Amino acid sequence: MNPLHDQSAALLGRPLRDVLHVDLLVTVPARIIVFIVALLCLANIAAATESYGMPKLDIGKGGHCVADPQWMRVNHMKVLFQQRDETVHLGIRDGKYSLKNCIECHASLRDNSVIGRADSFCEGCHRYEAVKIDCFECHSSKRSTALAQEVSK
């Protein structure tokens, strides 16, 4: 039998006053309790957005990202824009936010691509959010080291 189940059964058997510790309400100001309950709810919501309903992605090699993943989800387009202007106009090619860098780590190990499937690293999230990606009309979506190997073969 499930131990949790056990506990709830036991609680149900006891008077409601005991289960809710109503005497606490008398000693601790109600405001603080409301605050604590609200905090718990918020924590729950945060945890839910992390796991529930998020697209499952094939993150390729993965590993340590150049920035915090949650931050990258929100800001990747801004840093990519900044990087692209620096690269095209100023010739700075070793920036950590380069599209090539993203693809190098996050292209699927199965097809070396970040687009094309429902769980592809870029396409997975972009389908979920219904945001069109323009990048790969011009840029290669394939891992460059894999392409180099193909050529040498």
Place this chain on the structure above:
Amino acid sequence: MSDTDALIGNTDQKRRQFLKTSVGAAAVAVAPGMLLFDMAHGKSEPVSGKVRWGMLIDTAKCKDGCDDCVKACNKENGLSGGLSPTDSQWIRKVELKDMRSGRELALPMMCQHCAEPPCVDVCPTGSSFKRADGIVLVDKHICIGCRYCMMACPYKARSFVHEPLHDQKPDVPRGRGTVESCTMCVHRVDKGEQPACAEGCKNKSIMFGNLNDPESEISRKIRTVASVQIRADLGLNTGIHYQGL
């Protein structure tokens, strides 16, 4: 100070000296390696106007019927080489014949990387631009495909991408609806390499280098042999010079 103390002091001095010299030697040994590493991985410094990249093309060495530079360019940049009539062309071989004397010559023709580029003047979005080191490029992120630059270019150096493209090179993004031309293999130049056409020319007809450095091989040659810029009358100060025209 006793004799022993003096001896110890002396030894310390010598050790310090030894450490200093060895650190110096190590720095000398490591520095070129680090420079090479920097070159291979691309610089984090913005390109500067102290450099102006250019080419000197010796038409006497350029052989009739040879198109190795064109092939090298197509391979490097993922161009089809003209399978369909609307496909892009970044470099082409031009063959000339003087009807009176019968003198023939051939030369490769591409973006001349002008110091005063007309394509940049006419671009309504600022997409056509000249990099600080003299390389003329299209920022395809902001190109709207109006093709004014194609009309303004006296060298017919630019192409418009009409059809959707697939399997572009990771270093050479290209896409439909934008104008493109020779980039002087900017992705290779930034790594410290030569453009593909210069490397691919087996007759060593194309010399690539820094026009702003008076000691570079290309500057010395331009100083000593007769060379011309094509349509010099337009005053565009092209980065590509031709010898033996």
